[in-house]
Amino acid sequence: MSKHDVIIAGGGLGGLETALVLSKEGMNVCVLERCKQAGGLLQSFRRHNKIMDTSIHYVGSMDKGEALDRYFRYFGIADEIDTVRLDQNCYDNIILDDSRYSFPMGLENFEEYLKSRFPSERRVIPVYCKYIREAGMLSDLENLKNGLFNMDYMDYYTVSASDIIRDNIKDPALFDALWGTSLLYAGIEKITPFYIHAITLYSNLKGAYRFRGGTKSITDALIGKIEQNGGTVMRGTEVARIVVGDDRTKGVVTADGTYFESDSVISDIHPIETFRILDKSARLKPSFISRITSEDNTYGLFCLYLTMKPGSFRYINQNFFIRKGNKRVNYVLLSMQPPADGGEFAEVVTIVTPIPYSAIEMWSDTHIGDRGAEYIDYKERMSEEILDFVSDDFPDIKSAVDHKYTATPLTFRDYTKTPQGSAYGIQKNCNKPYSTFIAGRTKLPGLFLTGQNINVHGVLGVTITSLLTCADLLGSDYLINRIKEKA
Ligand SMILES: Cc1cc2nc3c(=O)[nH]c(=O)nc-3n(C[C@H](O)[C@H](O)[C@H](O)COP(=O)(O)OP(=O)(O)OC[C@H]3O[C@@H](n4cnc5c(N)ncnc54)[C@H](O)[C@@H]3O)c2cc1C
Structure with missing residues (x-):
């Protein structure tokens, strides 16, 4: 049995950042991530010798002295990631x-x-x-x-x-x-x-920037710092139960039955999953849990990742939001990853478009790699429609494509456990601010929440949320002063 100051369930950006801050401030932390690769939506994948980012296209506030730049400097990772200003x-x-x-x-x-x-x-x-x-x-x-x-x-x-x-x-x-x-x-x-x-x-x-070399470099930098600070990041380790005793958290049990003891548990997992695996003896108001777990989630995104034939499609250091007509595909974001070789031609182009869950619901009982021929056919048709849609503005794109890869919200659901594969988690609602913005400290002593679902999504939003969650453990004045000292 291991005893830690803090256990963090989920090694997405939110989980890794909270682990980094708390370990930097002297706590003994352990992150438990169910996937083989940590990072959640920050994961990258490699095909045909090209690294493709599953999600992040660009981030803001990265000019020197702006919010995210300061936070990354305090984390100590700013100089370890290769960024390209748009x-x-x-x-x-x-x-x-x-x-x-x-x-x-x-x-x-x-x-x-x-x-x-x-x-x-x-x-x-x-x-x-x-x-x-x-x-x-x-x-x-x-x-x-x-x-x-x-x-x-x-x-x-x-x-x-x-x-x-x-x-x-x-x-x-x-x-x-x-x-x-x-x-x-x-x-x-x-x-x-x-x-x-x-x-x-x-x-x-x-300050809007892209990442060269994959967003996995952010994950790697965060994990490197956590480990330097004496923390642990365990991959392929699913949290199956958050243990409660004496009216507070006592630790977690993983899917293989291992018990990790800790008085503090931070969950970076979607609240529906968090409350599903939380011991039922937890004294939290049922109305609180049902309110949070019944909130809507944002729509999901269909992602088309394209590797381009060498020297065939010029890299553009800008994003393209295209909204036209009223066909099934009528709104996309087309973005490019900075070429790994620093050259003038794009190696990877990504196009994403919102899709309603109803479009893929018929495959909701299936799992990655085993969804059947109709699903593959659906993805192929969507890819063609997306390419047709952007061809007005990028006439050469079709002939420049080397290989195509796709992800649907079901892919994201199966990797991150976000309900329906929603892109950004709980839909923030101005009519219900107090139930769609959720405090990091829960009423159950020792249980804290973090990540995109509880506050703002995106790299900047999740980073702010991580700091807010850490401020609940460390004190906000202390944390602000520490960041000021370092960045
Ligand atoms: C297609 C797409 C494009 C995007 N583009 C951008 C962009 O351009 N710029 C930007 O700033 N943001 C973008 N975002 C948003 C950004 O990626 C997310 O807001 C952010 O990465 C969320 O981090 P998180 O830690 O909150 O959640 P997640 O990344 O979902 O992390 C949760 C982690 O918990 C793990 N987990 C779940 N259940 C368990 C369990 N029981 N035990 C252990 N581990 C568990 C999951 O495997 C996952 O690793 C995009 C998102 C999507 C989907």
Whole structure:
């Protein structure tokens, strides 16, 4: 039997980051990850000698001194990952039926760009940008002491992004442009809080970067630091039970029956799974558990990963959000991984599109590699439709493709145990802020939650959430000072 200060169930980004912070601050931590590879959605896979990232396309707030850069410096991993800054003059292209926009980096540049494209909205665009700045800055270090919500800015959590934008902006074309990147947060009008829209946009304006060499490099760097600090990351080790005794957590039991003793357990697993494996003797209000476990999850994404024939498809250091028409495929994000050789041609192109769970539900009882011919046929048809869809804007893409690989939400479900393979977990809802933003410290002594489901998703969002969860154990003033000392 092993005794640890903290056991972390789930070795996705949230689990690894909490383990790193706590081990850095002197705790004896152990991460238990069910998959053979840690990292959760940060996993990369290799085919035909190309490394492909399963999920992450780009991250924001990475310019020197911005939020994520500071957090990665405090973690000690900033210099171990190879990043590529997207184009200053256009990092995101928004291509709509009859218009096209090129968002530049920097909030001031962005504001000027919008004013030049929508002169009739010149007076209200600065108001919208002020709101973006205020809500976006809630990701900054000092805000950690406010916990989950900054009460001075409650409207940003309780009013929808679509309402705040529409209350200020009258031109529907400008709304469509601003809503063009909503795939990044699975935005739903009247539901998605302004905070989620703002933190995503603001962070990208503060330095949007891609990773060269695969997002697995982030996982490797995090694990390296945890191990240097004396912590352990066990892969292929599924947590089957969170043990409760004397009204608090006592540890976990893994699928092979091994007991890991600890007074503190942090779960990076989706709350539905966490509460399924939590001992039923846990004194948590049934209404609390049923509220959290009945919340909607965001839509899932169909992912098409393409390896390109050498020298056939030029690398573009920008993303493309294309929303057109009303066919089954009508909204995609096309992104490219920075070429490993630093050359001018793309090696890997990724295209993702939202799909409803109903499209794949008929295979929900199947598992990876064994879903049958109809499923393979469905994926093939989707791939062709996606390639047809982007061919208007990328006429050479089809002839440049070397190999195609696909993942559906069922793939993500089977790897990460996220219900229905939702891309970003629990859908944040401005009408229900107190049940869709969840505190890291639960009412059960010793049980803590972290990861994309409980607060904000994405690399920046999960990092903020990890720090909030760690602040519950270490104290927020202490943690803020430690980060300030290091970064
Ligand atoms: C297609 C796609 C594209 C994305 N693109 C971007 C992007 O461009 N930029 C960005 O910032 N974010 C992006 N995201 C979001 C980002 O990937 C996630 O928000 C983040 O990686 C989630 O980390 P997590 O630790 O919360 O969850 P997860 O990565 O889901 O980690 C949970 C971990 O728990 C493990 N686990 C589950 N059950 C058990 C158990 N019983 N025992 C042990 N382990 C268990 C799982 O195997 C998994 O490793 C994207 C997501 C998707 C799906």
